[in-house]
Amino acid sequence: MALYMKMPLILIIVAIIPVLETISVILQVLYFKKTGNRIFKMTPLHHHYELSGWKEGKIVSVFSVITLIFCTIAIFLV
Secondary structure: OOOOOOOOOHHHHHOHHHHHHHHHHHHHHHHHHHHOOOOOOOOOHHHHHHHOOOOHHHHHHHHHHHHHHHHHHHHHHO
C-alpha cells in the first residue's frame, strides 16, 4: 500500500522495530571492527535486553507497544 501510494518512507515508521534491530547489528559490527569493543551486549537488540535481565514477555510487550505507537503515527501521516 505504501509503495502504491508513493509513500515508501512510511514503511520505516511502520516497521520501526525491524529497522532498529537491523541498525543495531550494523552499528555493533562497525564499532567492533573499529575499536574492538561492543556497544551492545549482543545483537540484534532484543538479545541485548535479554542479557540485561528483561524477560521475553516484557521485550515482546514493549516492542509491540512501540510498534503500535509508530503505526498510529503513520496512520495520521497518511
